[in-house]
Amino acid sequence: MKRKTYMQVKTLAMCLSAGVLLMLAFTAGIAMGQEKKVVLENEPIPKGYQSWSLFVICNQQWLLAENEARLSNLYAQFNSFGDAIGAEHLAVWFSRRPPVAGRPIAPDIDSKQNAAFCTKMKLLPSKSPYIVVTTTYPDVKAETLKHEVLIELNNLPPADIGNLLTKLADQLLVQGLRQVDFDSEQYWSAWRRSVEGIGDFLGSMIKTVKISINAGPVKFEVEGGPGK
Numbered sequence: 001m002k003r004k005t006y007m008q009v010k011t012l013a014m015c016l017s018a019g020v021l022l023m024l025a026f027t028a029g030i031a032m033g034q035e036k037k038v039v040l041e042n043e044p045i046p047k048g049y050q051s052w053s054l055f056v057i058c059n060q061q062w063l064l065a066e067n068e069a070r071l072s073n074l075y076a077q078f079n080s081f082g083d084a085i086g087a088e089h090l091a092v093w094f095s096r097r098p099p100v101a102g103r104p105i106a107p108d109i110d111s112k113q114n115a116a117f118c119t120k121m122k123l124l125p126s127k128s129p130y131i132v133v134t135t136t137y138p139d140v141k142a143e144t145l146k147h148e149v150l151i152e153l154n155n156l157p158p159a160d161i162g163n164l165l166t167k168l169a170d171q172l173l174v175q176g177l178r179q180v181d182f183d184s185e186q187y188w189s190a191w192r193r194s195v196e197g198i199g200d201f202l203g204s205m206i207k208t209v210k211i212s213i214n215a216g217p218v219k220f221e222v223e224g225g226p227g228k
Helices: 006-032 065-084 111-120 158-174 185-197 199-203
Strands: 036-040 051-056 089-095 130-134 149-152 210-215 218-223
Touching (some): 051 065, 065 158, 089 111, 158 185, 158 199, 185 199, 185 210, 185 218, 199 218
Parallel strands (some): 036 089, 051 089
Antiparallel strands (some): 149 210, 210 218
């Protein structure tokens, strides 16, 4: 067996060190960069975040087999939205078991958990799906549960939901939501500007979509649909 030279040993040590650092960075990214969570049946929603964006589906029509395509589309948008809001803000999807590629999503939806949040926040099933953004830990057993942002998707077709959430996520990035102090007037103003930024798109919608912001000094409401 040949003896390794000093340079070979040094090079090997540097490679190993770089590999360890890369692995630690990757692990830290997993621990600190979670922006979305599929909350399983009887599992608590993770704590320790600045805000929670709940994807709430309480319209049973969405869970029919013939609506699987639009439900899958909504789940894809949930993942994209979670990526856009930043690591300290959590997007939440309620499911009885983890979604698996190629398996229908509808049978796995945790209807009980979704219905509980709709009831708690007095959200009409006919207007769902909803995206509910709250800065208060979303405990369905709490005496009250308020939301700062409410997006009523109002049974929109999949393409419209996809376009709406993609455009809103883009605007949140453009307006620098991640860079401003959380829960400040600038933070909620960035939300408002993001919604205003998709005003033309909202106006083109066939069915009405409603987005409300009620956070501190920033109060804002806009509806989409013909003539809006």
